[in-house]
Amino acid sequence: MVTNITSLSRSGLWDWVIQRITAVVLALYTLCVGGFLLANPDLTRADLVGYFGHGVMQMFSTLALLSIAAHGWIGLWTVGTDYIRPHYFGGRATSFRFIYQSACIITLFVYVLWGLQILWGV
Amino acid sequence: MNKPARPVYLNLFQFHFPLPAIVSIMHRISGVALFFGMALFLNLLAMALESDAGFDEAASLIATPVVKSAVWVVLAALIYHLVAGVRHMLMDFHIGDSLRGGRIGSQLTMATSGVLIVLAGAWLW
Helix, strand or coil, X not given: CCCCCCCCCCCHHHHHHHHHHHHHHHHHHHHHHXXXXXXXXXXXXXXXXXXXXXHHHHHHHHHHHHHHHHHHHXXXXXXXXXXXXXXXXXXXXXXXXXXXXXXXXXXXXHHHHHHHHHHHCC | CCCCCCCCCCCHHHCCCCHHHXXXXXXXXXXXXXXXXXXXXXXXXXXXXXXXXXXXHHHHHHHCHHHHHHHHHHHHHHHHHHHHHHHHHHHHCCCCCCHHHHHHHHHHXXXXXXXXXXXXXXXXX
16 A cells, blocks of 8 residues: 655645635636736736736735645646556656656746746836 | 456557547646646746836747747637636536536537637737
């Protein structure tokens, strides 16, 4: 029996809930930003800075960034454990999957930090 | 007594896949595509917010066919993933989780996201 240590939480059920909560957050965020872009066809930099620099939008964007990290990790973890397994990769599957998961985590971490830098440096 | 190993035949190219199956795998593929595509969106946003010169540079990049196409592809993935994701969650609440519901839902997903993706393309170009 394998002990799973790389999923986001210790409970598959809690991961399932986090996936849904972050999905709703991200859907709302997409609609907000999409709506803003549609409503401002002749966008100037002042408009953009005013929108993303607004306190509420900074918080919402931060929430969206963290949601992307959680939602993305749960999804990518699922994909990894579905396909990178001994059936396809033989005995070294676990090593490959671990490398894949590490690459995903580092990339998501960079996205979060990069996004925070963009947002709160405005 | 040892059972002999059963033969496994998984030539995916010879399967007939029902539409709900295609909708499902495209949901997964669009998710992975978004993971990579995020870098493009973050980059453009960073440039645009950083300075007036950065904003102009981002705008002129998006005006080029290559970057505009890339933005559209990522936007298409986002739209599809969102629409299919909404259907996913509706099914969590037992809306459309019957056989007939699944077929109708997958058709609606394809139609809705198709329309929205075309509209997004029109908006970009």
